[in-house]
Amino acid sequence: MHLVIIGNGIAGVSAAITARRLAPAARITLVAAESAHHYSRPALMYLYMGHLRYDDVKPYGDWFWAENRLELVHAEAVGVDTAARTVQLATGPPLAYDRLLLATGSVVRTPDWPGRQLAGVQGFIGLPDVESMARDTHGITHAVVVGGGLIGVELAEMLHSRGIRVTWLVREGRYWQSVLPPEESAMLEAHFRNYHIDLQKNTELREVLGDDQGRVRAVATTTGRELPAEWLGLATGVMPNLTLAQAAGLDTDRGILVNELLETSAPGVYAAGDCAQHRQPAPGEVAVEQLWYTGRMQGETVAHTICGAPTPYRRGEWFNSAKFFNLEYQTYGRVPAQPEAGLASFCWQHPSGKHLLRINFQEKTQAVTGVNALGLRQRQDVWEHWLGEKTPIGTVLAQLAAANFDPEFARQHEAAIRQEFGLQFPKIEVAKPRRKGLFSKL
Numbered sequence: 514m515h516l517v518i519i520g521n522g523i524a525g526v527s528a529a530i531t532a533r534r535l536a537p538a539a540r541i542t543l544v545a546a547e548s549a550h551h552y553s554r555p556a557l558m559y560l561y562m563g564h565l566r567y568d569d570v571k572p573y574g575d576w577f578w579a580e581n582r583l584e585l586v587h588a589e590a591v592g593v594d595t596a597a598r599t600v601q602l603a604t605g606p607p608l609a610y611d612r613l614l615l616a617t618g619s620v621v622r623t624p625d626w627p628g629r630q631l632a633g634v635q636g637f638i639g640l641p642d643v644e645s646m647a648r649d650t651h652g653i654t655h656a657v658v659v660g661g662g663l664i665g666v667e668l669a670e671m672l673h674s675r676g677i678r679v680t681w682l683v684r685e686g687r688y689w690q691s692v693l694p695p696e697e698s699a700m701l702e703a704h705f706r707n708y709h710i711d712l713q714k715n716t717e718l719r720e721v722l723g724d725d726q727g728r729v730r731a732v733a734t735t736t737g738r739e740l741p742a743e744w745l746g747l748a749t750g751v752m753p754n755l756t757l758a759q760a761a762g763l764d765t766d767r768g769i770l771v772n773e774l775l776e777t778s779a780p781g782v783y784a785a786g787d788c789a790q791h792r793q794p795a796p797g798e799v800a801v802e803q804l805w806y807t808g809r810m811q812g813e814t815v816a817h818t819i820c821g822a823p824t825p826y827r828r829g830e831w832f833n834s835a836k837f838f839n840l841e842y843q844t845y846g847r848v849p850a851q852p853e854a855g856l857a858s859f860c861w862q863h864p865s866g867k868h869l870l871r872i873n874f875q876e877k878t879q880a881v882t883g884v885n886a887l888g889l890r891q892r893q894d895v896w897e898h899w900l901g902e903k904t905p906i907g908t909v910l911a912q913l914a915a916a917n918f919d920p921e922f923a924r925q926h927e928a929a930i931r932q933e934f935g936l937q938f939p940k941i942e943v944a945k946p947r948r949k950g951l952f953s954k955l
């Protein structure tokens with residue numbers, strides 16, 4: 514069998530490594546346009562900030578690929594003939610395949626603002642963006658970032674690390690309004706103010722204004738202001754990269770449509786990672802998952818199917834984590850941004866504004882359904898256990914220390930957390946706290 518994989522991001526590489534293990538005799542070829550070797554996309558910001566070098570963000574040594582008989586082709590795939598089972602490359606002869614995996618990732622989504630093409634205006638998704646950002650922000654004093662969410666905050670932190678003043682425009686009335694409940698947004702907004710980030714809410718970009726050299730000099734906003742900008746970062750989201758799939762005539766919607774085996778509409782062709790869209794996501798689940806760990810899981814899962822052991826993709830409990838400057842964020846299970854019928858939400862905040870814990874639970878059964886943690890680190894295995902077992906909130910609060918990474922934090926704040934719960938939900942009993950012998954089976 515010859516497995517050809519387009520894209521050497523986490524989905525493509527996870528599939529290649531798993532397939533090598535499952536099918537020692539298979540020929541496996543990884544085609545990638547951006548870089549010869551796989552690197553960690555979430556670590557890109559640390560290249561710009563000087564914390565890591567390029568070699569540090571490559572999880573595998575360059576020798577690894579030949580050692581594992583994974584053939585690397587550094588080229589752009591420009592077409593697929595699904596009937597003849599061949600891939601056309603921009604350079605070099607076509608590649609014949611028996612199985613084809615599209616793991617083509619995302620592209621930056623940018624509204625067509627006037628002035629978008631000026632020098633010093635860019636998105637941030639790959640290695641070339643680190644290079645252009647380093648070049649174009651050298652020696653500047655003021656930059657603008659457009660778009661909330663996780664890439665926006667990364668850009669703000671990167672610019673701040675070089676002493677550049679940041680004005681940050683977000684369309685919504687509060688930070689990451691579509692994902693976070695109001696208390697989390699408010700805590701983060703205060704946190705950004707501590708770093709002198711000028712967050713302008715309810716504000717959209719209207720036009721990018723240039724100087725006579727063709728460089729950005731300012732932005733005009735929908736609130737009628739003109740803000741100085743020697744560099745403009747666009748963080749208005751990403752969307753699945755469909756170029757190749759559409760050229761191949763595959764069924765697409767927002768992403769490349771796949772069933773639970775991650776099969777596309779063409780026989781022998783699969784899709785995984787950011788570019789894939791589940792045809793039938795479970796209720797409450799997202800159809801397009803654009804995360805590092807879901808890319809890895811999809812890549813590993815599809816490799817089983819490709820190697821002859823059909824395996825449906827099952828993500829399990831949702832989780833995500835991020836860092837907002839130095840404030841850690843974790844979420845497990847479902848924590849909607851707005852209140853939902855039948856769901857209660859307990860939220861504790863430390864008076865310092867540096868720690869927050871929210872636990873959602875079913876009003877009827879009291880089973881916990883999700884947690885948000887800001888400024889305190891929770892253990893994934895413990896939360897997966899509680900969520901999977903539908904553990905009642907009273908039991909969770911009694912055992913909270915088991916989920917906390919930092920025993921000091923647990924000792925200092927858990928009594929206050931339980932006390933606050935008693936004030937917010939006086940009718941729900943919290944079992945007596947237990948510290949010993951918890952989760953011996955985990």
Ligand SMILES: Cc1cc2nc3c(=O)[nH]c(=O)nc-3n(C[C@H](O)[C@H](O)[C@H](O)COP(=O)(O)OP(=O)(O)OC[C@H]3O[C@@H](n4cnc5c(N)ncnc54)[C@H](O)[C@@H]3O)c2cc1C
Pocket residue numbers: 519520521522523524525544545546547548554555556557558588589590591616617618619637638639664667754757785786787788802803804805806808834835
């Ligand atoms: C700056 C940044 C920070 C992030 N931080 C986090 C984080 O902290 N946590 C998290 O969970 N997620 C994070 N993400 C998202 C995460 O990186 C992605 O979900 C993940 O990388 C997707 O992996 P993938 O393999 O599907 O695609 P990608 O990593 O996008 O890889 C796709 C590859 O395919 C190549 N390709 C596409 N078309 C072709 C073609 N025609 N021919 C050849 N090659 C092609 C592309 O060049 C690319 O290299 C971040 C993303 C960015 C941009």
